[in-house]
Amino acid sequence: MQGVLVRISFVGLLLSACSSATTAPAQIQALVAFNSSLDTTLLGTAGLEVLGVFTAPPVALVIGTSDALDRVGQHPQVAYVARFPDLSDSLEVFVRFRDRPTTADTVTDVDRALIPSLGGYIRYVYDIIPDVAAIIPLSALQSLQASPLIAKVAPAGPPGHIH
């Protein structure tokens, strides 16, 4: 996943350097949610690069052009496409630890140490749901998901807005 981080940085630099040019279509990060199972081939065919995948619910974090996202959004397998307002090399996620299946359980020190060890940080430890909210570098996303301490990682998604 280190390559992903490098790529995003490159995209950011490219956008900065070419902000006055109008030829390169803007790159957008987005979550693509599938109705049943993930289909990364579909995403690749549409011209989107997959930055991360989540299984429950089946969601992919991708980067690509607005047109590509529009095309994917119209596919019957796709439930929705949620675009982030900005490019980022980190992602906010909801994390559930295996040691804390319910709110009656506590987040252990070992659990707490995991996310900083991956370069991220915990924003909230909730007691209304057994999750924590954390910011994690994209480069560490796979490591987080692969950790034996982890029961679930789900992307928080783009912000909402007042009506």
Next chain:
Amino acid sequence: MHSASGSARGAAAAFLLLGAACSDLRTGTGLEGSPSVGQVAQRPAFQVFEAARTPPGSERYFVRFASWPTPSDVDRLRVRGEIRYVYSLTPVVAIALSASAVAQVRALPGVAEVAPEGPPLHITSGPAWGVTRIHAPWVWNNQSNRGTGIKVGIIDTGIDSDHPDLAVNYKGGYDFFHLRASPEDDNGHGTLVAGIIAARSNGVVVGVAPEAWLYAIKACDSAGNCQPSDVVAGVNWARNHGIQVLNLSLGYCEPHADVNATLDSAYAEGIVIVASVGNGILVNPHPCGQAVQWPAADTASVIAVDGVRADDTAVMGFSFGPQVEVAAPGWSIASTFPTTLGLASGCTDPGWGVGYAVCDGTSFAAPHVTGTVALILKSGVATTPAQVRARLHFNDTRIDDHLGYGIVDAEKAVTLAPLVSDVSGLSTPVTTAGDYGLTAHLVQGVPPLLVKWDVIYSNGVLPDVHTGYGSATYSLSVPSGFYQITVTATPIDAYGRTPYGGNTRIYQVCTTGGGDLAPALIALVPPLDDMGPNVRFGCTQP
């Protein structure tokens, strides 16, 4: 927020004067009189005649009696006009009378005065029309209920805690954007929402529940963006601080599983949650289109509110869909605005000095419902979120995907919503013939009411209509056979009318005459038109 037409200062002042005048009349302070010395004053029960109308050629009057009116006094009035209210705070009856009847009523024994009711309190235009439209003043004036002390959490951009109309009711909160305990509003949106819910009646505007306690849960930044993790944190904070009703005038295009799970948990713990459905295509071209946004679309736990104009019509550009539960004023709404901020984009200055704005959006419809929920909770007629929701759609009939169960009405919510919440005593399918005692359960807090039972059999048995005067039970006869029984229990008022919706249960009967089938061998088989050779009337047979 969206631009709105402004309103003139003069019109506002006129409205307020009229409102005050009507308020005095409604509470009786303009007509109140003491019973004569030596008379025995028997305060009547407060009665509302919801179906009363004002016939052509009639006008509304207040009839003040010298002492508390007796049932005979009321009966004498009833034959001369359409009674709307018999008050219990003052010896006054509100009634529609023809010109000729006015003279007759003046001559009745015990009548001290007959005075025109005056300009209607229910105006359909003006800057503060929303609070009046949903009949919140009726609750203040007739039940002395202003939502005092009900803890309302507003997940939004913060609240201007120093605003003169909000300072008294502001009780605290948290800023999850800056991680500090001073959730001041740096956008204006949250202060607008707060004023609609609980602006104190010491300024230009007044909220639906003007003595409810306000808690600012700032989960949205100065640009109005609301990070899901901050919203979850806000709900968590609300749960931990005893918040009773939450307002979320915000939304996401896509469902957030953790936000929904959090709201579901809060709801299960007894917090009433109100959310706006979204402004659809009215503000900016939005990826959501006109679909109901989340979390409003989380209908299991959230009351989804759409907006209407002052003429009761839906704002067609707003979001809409089957998730809409109720509607409320959401167009040209005046409320409080931070005194230190410039006017919000898209809003207009009503010209009342610093600290007020007139704006459009479903954001401002939701707080009308939230304030109403505070009044309901304060009244004690409902305690659980489910009971509160039943009170909000008292008519029990969905109108459409814009209005849901209709425009919220605080007066009806606290007084006239004796819904049958459930019918118990029998479950479907019915596998044994016999007589079953059914019970109609009224919404908690509603005194025992008469219930009309309508029973329709699909097997040719004649329908039965039974009015359970003094009882909410019914003995249902279930003959053997394969058929359906449709039972509707409807509350009725003291005059035999049924202005409220009923509760319908459909029972599938699957019995044989000689020997009833074992329940294990019987199953419902929907749809009925797909019946196979061994299926009759929705029942399978071995």
